Amino acid sequence: MPAAAIDRAKVALARAIGDSRVAVDADACGAFAKDESEADGRVPDIVVHAESLAHIEATLRIAEELGVPVTPRAGGTGRSGGAIPAAGGIVLATAKLSRIKDLDRKNLLAVVEPGVVTGDLHAAAEAEGLFYPPDPNSWKSCMIGGNVAENAGGPRAFKYGTTREYVLGVEACLMGGHTVRSGKRTVKGVTGYDVTALLVGSEGTLGVFSEITLKLLPKPREIATALGLFRDSTSALDAVTAVLHHGLVPRCMEFLDPPALDALRSQGVAIDARAAALLLIELDGGHVEADLMDLGEVLSSAPGSIDVQVAQDAARRAALWEARRAMSPTTRKLAKYKISEDVVVPRSAMSELLDRVAGIGLREGVRNLTYGHAGDGNLHVNFLWNDRAEDEAVERAVSQLMDATLALGGTLSGEHGIGLTKQKYITREQGPALVQLEHGLKRVFDPKGLLNPGKIFPPDGTHHAC
Ligand SMILES: Cc1cc2nc3c(=O)[nH]c(=O)nc-3n(C[C@H](O)[C@H](O)[C@H](O)COP(=O)(O)OP(=O)(O)OC[C@H]3O[C@@H](n4cnc5c(N)ncnc54)[C@H](O)[C@@H]3O)c2cc1C
Structure with missing residues (x-):
């Protein structure tokens, strides 16, 4: 980038x-050099x-005129380097x-600017008896x-889907400073x-959102949580299938594997020593009590089940969530470096993927x-290491x-996006023809x-597409 253009x-x-x-x-x-990924930053x-x-229009107009990226x-919480310049x-x-800008109770929608913190939208909607379901674990920031x-x-997302299901429309500014509403x-x-x-x-590569219209739902009247401990991962993942076959549609089904439980124990989280895998399952709706009893029975009678706890009041539910909520910060403390992948496989292939990992x-x-x-087959496989000399082994493992x-x-990313960290793998999944089509779309916008x-997109030439 020529210094004169920047000046x-x-x-x-x-x-x-x-x-x-x-x-x-x-x-x-x-x-503004980094996000929450392991990718190298740049100031x-x-x-x-x-x-x-x-302001967005002026920035994109000036940048286009002067050729500045x-x-x-x-x-800045992204996990794939998307916000790194x-x-x-x-x-x-x-x-x-x-x-x-608007919380429309009659039409069940919200109109928001892009800098609204997700947790603030949850709180504002719930104060009006409304519900915005997407809940990335980073919702506080x-x-x-x-x-x-x-x-x-x-x-x-298992019951309610991802952000996509809630976006009714956007106002987006394109390079050159032209704004479209879709x-x-x-x-x-x-x-x-x-x-x-x-x-x-589109990971910030096609346009810059300045306003977003979101669908809302009525706030569920009741929520209940169950925690199940199992002797191994396969038993826990089979229990996920049993819950669904029983006709229950939980809003979440979270899973922790044996090394994850050991990591939590090493950081002082109390977990039954007999347990090697954990499921955290949550129900919501009008009358969840009967469903919660059913869920408890399905989990208790599943092969490999060790213990089941259920809760309906907010404080006890929060206590059941403790291990799951502690997972990301605990993993951070375990080693100097970590990569958290977010691959997805069909639910029936989760056990096999864990064996392969x-x-x-x-x-x-x-x-x-x-x-x-676990409900989505979306697993955060974390690789942890302490020495830069191990970088190549980690790269081979990924x-x-x-x-x-x-x-x-399966697919390479369920929620973190491709960004910088997975671009070298995209062609393996999509093939050159589709990557080339996507590159063509990118050129229409930018x-x-x-x-x-x-x-x-992979660095020039390596995807054999363009
Ligand atoms: C502890 C932790 C837990 C997480 N848990 C989850 C989870 O459960 N589910 C999940 O999906 N993700 C999760 N993430 C990843 C991350 O929080 C999400 O990807 C989140 O959507 C990123 O939002 P952000 O506001 O931080 O975006 P940023 O990191 O700032 O940007 C992300 C991408 O969006 C683009 N972008 C930002 N603003 C705009 C705009 N106005 N217009 C156009 N493009 C824009 C950027 O260019 C970049 O490509 C987690 C991250 C952490 C650190």
């Missing part, structure tokens, strides 16, 4: 949207703190666009703009191509543990995990390749 961009941006919203010194820009040359659609950013240039921070760009999921405010609507669906999950770990000598959303996932009929460059 001209600094002057033009400060003039167009005001000095106070344009950060250029290394300290202020340093905080941007400029950070624009947008406070209106006009732009990386959109919301909460890999090519330098401008980070377009949308966190200050944080208004909930991730934002709706990032959730829409990554099509975020979470524990409740979608609708109605429940149904099939006019034209479904551009909204294309933009959801154990084999990969042994073969490459890399510590691993797995937990995740590559073998991707191959095992695809061989079992002919100069300036919006979040270096993401999703």
